[in-house]
Amino acid sequence: MKEISCKLLVIGAGPGGYVCAIRAGQLGIDTVIVEAGKPGGTCLNVGCIPSKALIHAAEEFEKVSHMAGGNSPLGISVSAPVLDLARTVAWKDGIVSRLNSGVAGLLKKARVKTVQGWATFRDGKTVEVETEIGMQVIRAETIVIATGSAPVELPSLPFGGPVISSTETLALSEVPKRLAVVGGGYIGLELGMAFAKMGAKVTVVEALPRVLAQYDAELTRPVVKRLAELGIEVMLGAKAKGLSTQGQAGKGDALLVETSDGKSAKVAADKILVTVGRKPVTEGWGLDQIDLDRAGKFIRIDDQCRTSMRGVFAIGDVTGEPMLAHRAMAQGEMVAEIVAGHKRSWDKRCIPAVCFTDPELVTAGLSPEEAKSQGEIKIGMFPFTANGRAMTRLGEDGFVRVVARADNHLVLGIQAVGQGVSELSTAFGLALEMGARLEDIAGTIHAHPTQGEGFQEAALKALGHALHI
Template sequence: MDAGNAVVEIDVVVIGAGPGGYTAAIRAAQLGRKVLVIEKGSLGGVCLNVGCIPSKILITAAERFELLSHSDEMGVEAEQVSFNFSKLLKRKHNVIQTLTSGVGSLLKGYQVQVVHGEARFIGSKELIVCNGEYSTSYRFNHCIIAAGSRPAELPGLPFGDKVLSSTDALSLDKLPERLIVVGGGYIGIELGQAFAKLGTKVTTLEAGATILPGFDKRMANMVSRNMKKAHADIYTGANVKRITTADGEVIVMFDHSGEEKQITADYVLVSVGRMPNTDQLGLEAAGVEANGKGYIEVDRQCRTNVSHIYAIGDIVPGPALAHKAAYEGKVAAEAIAGERRYVDYRCIPAVVFSDPELAAVGLTEQAAHKSGYDAMVGNFSYGANGRALTLNAAAGMVTLVGDKKTGAVLGAQIAGPEASNLIAEITLAIEMGASFEDIALTIHAHPTLGEMIMEAAENGLGQGIHSLH
């Protein structure tokens, strides 16, 4: 490895160019800082290249295929509907290329320098970037670590030919006939349900009592029913004992209700969480502390125990969400610029792009009670909404949670089409300190799905027009 003697001086170094990293870099540049971004892979990080974006392309294709295949009652009689996986792969490539080019253009437009390679600290204010045979040292005033995460492996079972990570599953060049998904969290459910809709025989194994832990059980049950309609099998309380391969197949042995079972498939997708990419950064040389699981503890300005080094995104405690990382990136950049900006995690929306879509923000009714609130609840069904019925989407629900004393909105859960978009109104309501009455008095266009937010607020106040009280 050839390392030059010169050390490059830079004001702000950002490690990682995913949603958190490139957002932090751009915001710091907007605030007048000289910024360098280090990325070992492609601009946009995991989310854009092998995560959020390609998975949503697959999910959207699966939804359209299913819609055409089951649209008779809407008067659309499509015969011999087929799916061309190679065309989908081309579209995936084009979308990713468009977005990565866009990120690159933005960084260039804000005069952010981009360096490709692996970063490692060699001091509290210095790091080295290695790219093949070459390395360069950089001395910085401030650093934002946005190194992201990677799929977690099962103990003793590394990813390989037949054992896929979510990244591997999104890189397949053809549809598998049979797929076993280990893990019923949001990644496993999104991918498993999409493959099932496209004709793959999917079996999901979840160790817990229900899929999608953390979401309302009623919402998770709606997803389970739709997965079974797509001929997917779900085993909860399933503990995988071993995975073997033979004759080009993968065999999974697991315990279920005290009985050992065996399933054979073409691949097994292991989706049991993610782990932070902090183990190769040389944090010790910088004096940055990480906990036993590799996560870096930070304060409300995303500052580590080393005052000029910040950490954001998947490498800090909390949900591994791209929008959380981008939010933290802005906070860190503004803190470096001397602004009094702090994180506020009251209203980070969580979304699962399943069928139906699930979205939640803030407190559930149970969490509100545990937090000392006298909770008020307003519900409304998709089945009572005109727009939902025109979309042939009567199965769904909206639940608003508030403080009975003040009427303030505390949280919401939505299951149904466009839940991922509808949750934004309630997220803003919590952020602005809005009340049930504020939402109820806001005129919502008709006929729209958004009316259900207003109707749920009215029901919580006992004023609902389309519900009996």
């Protein structure tokens, strides 16, 4: 049994963990990072990156399919396209592999020692790691828990066979003819819309009265419209109850559903994608050996990501919502600097969230309803139907919305829905982080023609003098 000692031990090499380790290495801290899988965690390997690759491939295939039908307003006609999903997945895997190597190279450059294996706590300063060459014991002055999250499994629909999580969905070698999606949140709709574009007959089963319930109805309306255009059936107020093998030749499996009126129904499906949320990975690494306070199922942390045990920090999905890679990265960088003796705290004034549906959604800061609870507000909204760049990209369906205080015009929140609006999230976050007022945004010259002009116009609208509507 080998033993090594270090100043900082990071458990988990996802976005939060590897950023924490890299920054610590840059600051001259003797750092070890432990990871059972490949560097990059869920986000890089089976989440953010591969899903966006698949979404992009689906968008391109749909564009060509429209051109083949002779319906393209651009005047482009092509022969009928064919999708080889196995090649698409191989392309996606190549991107992931390059990024894996990139993360590993950055860790090495920062002089971080990487240990491959599963870590288990002995106590608050010591872990055991089961590696390919035997047990490795690591003693550290400070430990950062960055174990991430995993898909939630429904008792009535355990993963296996036709029932799959997002992980298996991103590795399919062919497009299922019929795909049932359990859960109408961002993961379910992102992947459901992608497979619909690739030719699958998609049915979404959502227990709540509407899809994307974490966003306001005005913001999600263009997405709901697009679901219908793609031929996706959405069953609202419906609960998935289990799997039924129909037993008829060629019929395959069916998802048992209790509809909103209490009746039973069957949804024929070759694959059933369950996307009902994610849970923190708090089991399997000896959490019972250390006494950490919990916030529900998550590890409780303060504004510096400290847990209830001295010398133990926790970052990322394991600490709760929002479960976003960039949140974990920001926390990881901060913790590394705290360990190095810098004065830092966790400033969550603005954590932009992006939903990569069609069209895309972006939210930053407070929603109109959240802002109203704090006092009188002004709202400015600018539609992409009045934006030249959006029109030239056939992406007029959507808008930018700015929410500000009525008294001093301090911007409290910014939202957008539309084609490619994910790229506006940086401007939104920067405006909120720097305490911009409506006048700051309205007075900033925005390049023409761009969709970003909608941001300026929304601020002008809130001030009462929009120029292009």
